[in-house]
Each structure stands twice: as C-alpha cells, then as structure tokens.
Amino acid sequence: MPGRSERRYVYLFILPTFIVLLAVVIFPMVFLYYVSLTNYEVGMQWGNKIFVGAENFMRLFSGGDPEFWQSLRITLIFVVLSTGIEFIFGLGIALLFCGKNIKGKSFLLSLLIIPMAMTPVVVGLVWKLLYNSEYGLLNFLLQNLWGVKVVWLGYSMAFVSVLIVDIWEWTPFMALIIYAGFQSLPAEPYEAGLVDGATNLQTFRYITLPLLRPIILLSLLLRSIDALKFFDLPYVLTRGGPGSSTEFLSLHVYRQTFAQTGWIGRASATATILLIMVVVLSTILIRFLRRTYKVT
Amino acid sequence: MRRSTKIFEVVRFVLLGVVILFCIFPFYYMVTMSFKQRIDIIDPSTWIFKPTISNYIKIIFEKDIFLYFKNSLIVVVGTTIISCVLGSMAAYGFARYRFRRKEDLAFFILSLRMFPPMAAVIPFFILATFIGLLDTHLILIIVYLTFNIPFTMWIMRGFFEEIPKEIEEAAMIDGASHLKTFTKVVLPLVAPGMAATVVLCFIQSWNEFALALFLTSLKARTLPTTVTFFLAARGIVWGQLAAVSTITTLPVIVFAFLVQKNLVRGLTFGALK
Numbered sequence: 001m002p003g004r005s006e007r008r009y010v011y012l013f014i015l016p017t018f019i020v021l022l023a024v025v026i027f028p029m030v031f032l033y034y035v036s037l038t039n040y041e042v043g044m045q046w047g048n049k050i051f052v053g054a055e056n057f058m059r060l061f062s063g064g065d066p067e068f069w070q071s072l073r074i075t076l077i078f079v080v081l082s083t084g085i086e087f088i089f090g091l092g093i094a095l096l097f098c099g100k101n102i103k104g105k106s107f108l109l110s111l112l113i114i115p116m117a118m119t120p121v122v123v124g125l126v127w128k129l130l131y132n133s134e135y136g137l138l139n140f141l142l143q144n145l146w147g148v149k150v151v152w153l154g155y156s157m158a159f160v161s162v163l164i165v166d167i168w169e170w171t172p173f174m175a176l177i178i179y180a181g182f183q184s185l186p187a188e189p190y191e192a193g194l195v196d197g198a199t200n201l202q203t204f205r206y207i208t209l210p211l212l213r214p215i216i217l218l219s220l221l222l223r224s225i226d227a228l229k230f231f232d233l234p235y236v237l238t239r240g241g242p243g244s245s246t247e248f249l250s251l252h253v254y255r256q257t258f259a260q261t262g263w264i265g266r267a268s269a270t271a272t273i274l275l276i277m278v279v280v281l282s283t284i285l286i287r288f289l290r291r292t293y294k295v296t
Numbered sequence: 297m298r299r300s301t302k303i304f305e306v307v308r309f310v311l312l313g314v315v316i317l318f319c320i321f322p323f324y325y326m327v328t329m330s331f332k333q334r335i336d337i338i339d340p341s342t343w344i345f346k347p348t349i350s351n352y353i354k355i356i357f358e359k360d361i362f363l364y365f366k367n368s369l370i371v372v373v374g375t376t377i378i379s380c381v382l383g384s385m386a387a388y389g390f391a392r393y394r395f396r397r398k399e400d401l402a403f404f405i406l407s408l409r410m411f412p413p414m415a416a417v418i419p420f421f422i423l424a425t426f427i428g429l430l431d432t433h434l435i436l437i438i439v440y441l442t443f444n445i446p447f448t449m450w451i452m453r454g455f456f457e458e459i460p461k462e463i464e465e466a467a468m469i470d471g472a473s474h475l476k477t478f479t480k481v482v483l484p485l486v487a488p489g490m491a492a493t494v495v496l497c498f499i500q501s502w503n504e505f506a507l508a509l510f511l512t513s514l515k516a517r518t519l520p521t522t523v524t525f526f527l528a529a530r531g532i533v534w535g536q537l538a539a540v541s542t543i544t545t546l547p548v549i550v551f552a553f554l555v556q557k558n559l560v561r562g563l564t565f566g567a568l569k
C-alpha cells in the first residue's frame with residue numbers, strides 16, 4: 001500500500017519539520033560539544049581559540065573543578081528530594097480529590113493549576129518576598145506565633161527554601177496527573193476486590209497501585225527531567241548562593257559563562273554533561289512511553 | 297460505621313481546604329500587593345488597605361512595560377505560529393502514513409524537547425553573535441522552536457489519530473488531493489485540539505526565562521526577564537515588582553483555565569488523555 005506516491009506525501013509533511021529541527025536543535029548540540037573542546041572565553045576572537053581536546057572534561061573528572069562536584073551533588077539530591085516529595089504530596093492530594101460528593105470539584109481542581117501556570121520567575125519573586133527577613137510574611141507569622149525568626153535564604157536554609165518553592169510549584173502537576181490516572185482506571189478489578197471482601201487499604205495496595213504504575217513512572221520521569229534543568233527559581237531566589245549552597249548545574253554553567261569568569265569552553269563541558277544526563281533520563285522516559293503507547 | 301465515614305469526610309474537607317488555600321495564597325498575595333502603597337507593603341500585617349493603581353502607572357510610564365509586553369507577544373505569537381504549522385504537518389504525516397522506522401523517528405523528535413535551556417544558551421549565544429541576531433525577536437522565535445515543534449508534533453499527532461480515517465478516504469474518493477484533504481477536511485475537524493495546542497505553546501513560550509535573559513538585552517527583552525530590573529541593589533521595589541508580576545502572570549493563568557481539559561494531555565505529551 002505505501003507506494004511511491006504515498007511516500008512523496010510523507011516527505012511533504014515531515015521533511016520541513018525534520019530540517020528545521022536539524023538546524024535548531026541537532027546543530028547547536030553538536031556545536032556545544034565542539035566549543036567544549038576549546039578554550040574559548042568571553043571577549044576572545046573566535047579565531048584565537050585553541051583546540052584543547054578533552055582537557056575541559058578531564059578537569060571536571062579529575063577534581064580540578066571541585067565546584068562542579070558540589071553542584072552535581074546538590075542537583076542530584078534536589079532531583080531525588082523534589083520529585084519524591086512532590087510525588088507523595090501529589091498522590092495524597094489526588095486521593096483527597098477522589099471523594100464522591102465534593103462540591104465544585106472541577107473548580108477546585110482548576111485552582112490547582114495556578115502554581116504551575118504562573119511564570120516561574122514570578123513564582124520565585126513572590127516567594128522571595130514571603131521569605132524576606134524584614135517584611136516577609138513568613139517571618140512575621142513565625143515571630144508572632146512562636147517568637148522565632150528564620151533566615152530563609154541564608155546559608156543553612158537556602159537549599160531547603162528553594163526546595164519548598166519547587167514543591168509548592170510542582171506538587172499540583174503530580175496531583176493532576178495522578179488524579180487523571182485514577183479516573184482512567186478500569187472498574188472491574190475493584191468490583192472483584194469488593195466481592196472478595198478486600199479492605200480499603202488492601203484495595204489501594206494490591207489493585208490501585210499496580211494499575212497506576214505506568215502513570216506513577218511517567219510522572220516521576222517527567223518531573224526529574226525538569227528538576228535536572230532547574231534554573232529559573234534559584235536564579236531569582238539565590239543566584240546559586242549563599243556560597244555555592246544552591247548552585248545547581250544550570251547555575252554553575254551560568255556562573256562560568258555569563259556571571260563571573262566567561263570561560264565558555266569550560267562551561268560548555270559542564271553543559272554537555274548536563275545534556276548527557278538529561279538525554280539518559282529522556283531515553284528511559286521514551287523507552288517507557290513506547291511500551292505504554294503500544295498497550296493503548 | 298456511619299459516624300466514622302462522616303469524620304473521614306470532614307477531615308477530607310479540611311485537608312482540601314488547606315491545600316487549595318496554600319495553592320492560591322501566594323498568587324493572591326502578589327495581586328493584592330500590586331495595589332498596595334509602599335507603607336502597606338512593609339507591614340505584613342496589613343490585610344485591609346486602600347487600593348492604589350500608582351504601581352501600575354509607574355511601571356507603564358517609567359518602566360515602559362508595554363514595550364516588553366509587545367516583545368513577549370511578538371516572540372510568542374511568532375514561535376507559536378511556526379511550530380503549529382510545521383508541527384501539525386509532521387503530526388499528520390506520522391498519524392496517517394506508514395514508513396520505515398516511523399516510531400524511532402517520532403520518539404527521537406520527542407526527546408529533542410528535553411534540551412536543557414542552559415545547554416542551549418551557549419551555542420545560540422555564540423552563533424547569534426556571529427550573524428548579528430543577538431537581542432532580536434527572531435533569535436528567540438528560533439530558539440523557542442526547539443521545545444515547541446517537538447511538543448506540537450506529539451500533541452497534534454494524538455488529535456489527528458482520533459479522527460476516523462474513513463472521513464479522509466471518502467474525501468479522496470471524491471477526488472480531493474492529499475493536500476486538499478488535509479487543509480479542507482482534516483484541519484477543520486482537528487480545530488479544537490489545535491486551539492488547545494496553540495494555547496499550551498503560548499503558555500510555555502510566554503513563561504520562558506533563561507534563554508530570553510541571555511539572548512536579549514534591551515530591544516527584544518521579554519516580560520518575564522524584566523523582573524530582574526526590580527531586583528536593584530538599592531532594595532527591591534516590591535509594589536512595582538508585584539504589578540509587573542501580575543501583568544506577566546494574568547494572561548497565562550487565563551489561558552491555562554481555558555485549556556484545563558487538555559492540560560494533563562499536554563503535560564504528559566499525550567500519554568494520558
């Protein structure tokens with residue numbers, strides 16, 4: 001059936017997109033890798049750069065750039081904590097929404113959209129204000145209720161504070177996806193469970209969770225890919241500081257290129273590592289999506 | 297037994313209330329702050345105050361906020377149109393035709409959606425400097441295609457696949473060409489899905505920050521990046537900042553409500569409908 005004329009239409013429909021993506025995604029990726037093999041810096045003539053081979057990567061892995069390991073470490077901790085906590089809260093909220101007689105359920109669900117639809121930098125700013133030690137609302141409440149004052153964006157708390165904002169912003173994402181997952185579950189296993197006299201907890205553990213497994217995996221993967229790329233919130237809240245307590249990988253790249261040193265070649269190596277990590281996670285996501293799509 | 301379910305329902309009600317309150321409070325706080333005077337802002341215990349629009353007047357006349365609003369609009373509309381045209385065509389190709397390695401190619405395109413902004417900034421910054429595109433609307437329109445085209449392609453593919461193939465076959469039997477069938481028969485049917493896709497593209501482009509921050513400076517600056525103006529060293533101008541934030545956020549929130557039905561589908565690249 002797919003004869004020669006058919007193939008012509010495939011090209012007609014798909015080729016433009018393919019060419020554009022080649023130019024705007026693949027080419028820049030290759031170019032990034034190329035730059036990471038040079039000593040290019042801000043303000044340097046492009047022609048004067050020297051090809052240094054894998055030196056930038058060697059420096060990262062031989063410990064010549066200890067800040068890289070610090071930022072890799074906190075990035076990974078952040079990915080695990082934010083994704084995990086958001087999942088647990090999201091699951092809880094989704095369960096709350098599963099009640100039968102909740103008045104105005106769809107309206108309440110739509111309110112959940114607000115945190116994740118809000119422009120991320122704006123989210124950062126609003127929380128920066130809430131965290132403010134002089135006229136921030138949080139300290140005002142804490143001081144009046146318990147007489148304590150927390151330096152939210154200080155060295156010891158900054159990481160946690162950034163994490164809290166991310167949880168606020170993205171827990172609704174988890175909740176909405178898991179709730180949609182609940183809605184898509186078939187009724188038969190539950191009827192069978194009811195006949196067999198399963199308790200609520202047993203039903204949840206042995207019927208709901210296994211059925212929900214693909215959706216849980218999907219939401220975890222989507223969130224962890226986003227958390228790896230994390231930039232907007234810490235940029236606004238802390239700029240990676242104090243010290244390097246919130247300098248996630250993206251911020252490390254930012255500091256090396258635009259903020260202080262202008263070492264574009266070295267930063268490109270860091271960015272390439274970030275890209276590779278994202279590619280690995282995306283590959284897992286995609287393997288997994290392919291299986292899910294085949295089933296449905 | 298009945299009493300315990302009743303208690304359970306009350307607990308559920310209270311918890312839901314807390315969750316919703318927690319979700320909307322920062323938003324509420326931002327909007328009210330934009331109408332507060334400086335004196336009311338520095339005292340967090342002010343809940344009732346005399347609203348003023350002086351913050352809005354200041355950002356419009358002193359900070360030229362409409363220029364940045366216009367920049368945002370140009371960039372977002374430009375990138376949305378291009379990605380929806382290209383993405384829909386590709387989506388149709390993937391939905392309707394069979395060819396070798398089709399799924400490999402489709403999933404490869406999806407994976408391009410994950411390109412981290414801080415990895416994209418460096419090559420685009422250097423390349424844009426070479427060809428003099430730094431600080432133009434065009435560079436942002438191009439860069440935003442990196443995440444919008446793969447996204448549109450995936451979401452639209454799902455919408456196309458929901459249209460029964462028989463309708464198209466009937467059109468072709470009546471003598472319509474492939475291209476004509478696509479524009480005259482398929483596109484009108486897929487219009488609601490297309491509308492949702494346009495809005496989702498709009499939201500994610502409007503909210504983008506990192507790329508806009510580093511690839512533009514004065515002329516083509518978009519709205520989200522202007523918030524950095526107000527993080528001045530001499531102390532943050534909270535009232536004006538809140539006003540800019542409100543103007544930036546409002547269109548997105550409205551749009552998000554509009555596509556609520558398709559939001560989960562968009563967030564999961566069509567995996568969950």
